[in-house]
Amino acid sequence: MADLLSVAKLAGVSRATAARAFSSPELVRPETRHKVLEAAHRLAFRPNNVARQLRAQTTKMIGVMVPSLDNPVFAEQLQAMEVAARASGYSLIVTTSEYDASRESEIVEEMLRQRVDGLVLTIADADRSEVLAKLHREVCPYLLVYNQPEAADIPTIGVDNRAAVAEATRHLIALGHHRIGMVAGSLLQSDRARLRYEGYRQAMCDHGLTPRPLIEMPRHTQAELACLEPELSGHDGLTAVICTNDLLAISLIGELQRSGRSVPGDLSVMGFDGINLGHCLYPSLSTVEQPRVEIGRSAVQILLAMIRGETPQPLPLPHALREGESVGAPPTSRQVLVTRNPQRNTP
Template identity: 75%
Template structure:
C-alpha cells in the first residue's frame, strides 16, 4: 500500500508539502498541489483523515439529531444540510430520538464522545430540556432547528410557529369557518405544536370566537378518528380542523374518507409543513409551507459561523400558505358518522 512518502517522491516534493496539499490545499501552489494529487491517484493513495483529525483536534463532523426520518420534513432538511456541509468539508453524523425526550441525553452524549465539532438538534421542548441544560455546561457549539427559541438561550432556525398558526386559522376564518379545531400528536413531545396552537387561539379570540381544546392523538403522524369523533357530531360540530403536521393531516383525511366523510364538504382539513406528498393526493392538501431546504442550509451556515467564533442570531424564516382542495367554505349539510 502506498504511503505519503511515496506520493511525495513521485510528485517531486517534500513529505511536508505533500501532507500540506491534503490538509491545507489552499496553502500549496496550484501546480504543486495538482502534482501531488496526480501522484496520489497513480499510487491509489488515500490520506488518513482520522490522523489529520487527531492532529487538528477537529473531526469535521456535525452531529444532527432529529425526531424521525419517517417525516419528509426532516429528510428534506437533512438533504440540504448534507449538501451544504459537504461543500464546506464537513460530514453529518445523524441520529433520531423517536420523539422521546428520555433518549435525547444519551444520543447527545454519544455524539459528544465522537468529538463532533458542533450539534444541530430538534428536541421535544426547548423551554424544558434536560439535554439543553447539560449542553449549557459544554463548549461544543450547538443550535436548534424547528424548536421555538423560547427561553432556552440557544439559537434556533425555523419559522415563527405562533404566527404561522395564526395565519392558518385566519385563512379558514376568511372562508367563513367559525367552528375550527386543531389536532396534534402528544403535546408534551412538541413545543412546535404548542406554539401553533397558541397562534390558533390568538386568531380565534381575535375574530371573536372561543378556541376549542386541542385534540391530541397518540402518535404524531397517525390519526385516530375516535379521538376526534365527539367534535364531529351535534349542532356545534367542527367544520374545519388544522393538523400540526402534514402527515397527520393526510392520515386524518384517509380515516375520514373511510368512514364516509367527504373532504372538504363535511370537514375542511388543513396541514402544516408543506411536504410534496400533499400536492399529489386528492384532494390536494391545503397547508402552511416551511422552507425546509432553507432551514437545513441556514442551520449549517449558522453552526459553522459559531464554530469559527462568530455571533449569529438569524431571524425566523418565512412561512407561506399553500392553497389546496382539502379546504373549502363551510356547508350546512348534516352528517352522521358511519353513513355516506
C-alpha cells in the first residue's frame, strides 16, 4: 500500500510539501499541487483524513438522530442537511431512534464516542429527556429539530406547533365545523403531538367550542379505525379531525374509504407536515406545511455557528396551511354514521 513518502518521491517534492497539498492545498502552488495529486492517483493513495482530523481535535462529522427514515419529513430534512454539511466540509452520521425514548441515550453516547463535532437531534420529549440532562454535562454542541422545549436556553429549530394547529383548527371552524377532534400516535413518542393538541384545544376554547379528548393510535403513522369509531357515531359525531402527521392522515383516509365512508363528505381530514405524497392522493390532503428543506439547511448552519463558539438564537420558522380536497364544509344534516361493508352492499 502506497504511503505519503512514496507520493512525495514520485511527485519530486518533500514529504512536508506533499502533506500540505492535502491538508492546506491553498498554500501550495497549483503546479506542485497537481504533481502531488497526480502521483497520489497513480499510486492509489488516499490521505488518512481521520488521523489528521483527530490531531486537529475535529472530525468534521455531525451526528444526527431522527425517529425514523420511513417518514418523508425526516428524509427531506436529512437531504437538505447533507447538502449544507458537504458544502462546509462536514459529513453526517445518521441513526434512528424508532420512536423509542429508551434508545436515545444509547445512540447519543455512541455518537459522542465517535467524537462528532456536534449533534442534531429529534427526541421524544424535550421537557423530560435523559439525553438533554446528559448533554448539559458535555462540551459537544447540540441542536434540537422539530422539538419545542419549554426551556429557553435549549437551541431548537422548527415551526411553532401550537400556533400551526391552532390555525388549522380555526380554518375548520371557519368552514362550519364545530365537532372537531384530533388524532395522534402515542403522546409518549412525540412531544410535538402534545404541543399540537394544545394548539387545537386553545383554538376550540377561543371559539366557545368543546375540545374532545385526544384520540391516540397504537402506532405513530398508521391509523386503526376502531380507535376512532366511537367518536363518529351519533348526533354528536365528529365532522372533522386533525391528524398530528401526514402519514397518519393518509392512513386514516384509506381506512375511512375502505369502510365505505366519504372524505370529506362524511369526515374532513387534516394532516400536518406537508409531504409531497399528499398532493398525489385523491382526495388530495389538506395539511399544515412545514419548511422541511429550510429546517434541515438551517439546522446545519446553526450548529456550525455553535461549533465556532457562537450563540445563535434561532426563531421559529413559518408554517403554511395547504388546502386540499380532504377538507370541506360539514354535512348540512348529520345522520348517524354506521360502518358499511362494501361486500355486503354488493347486489
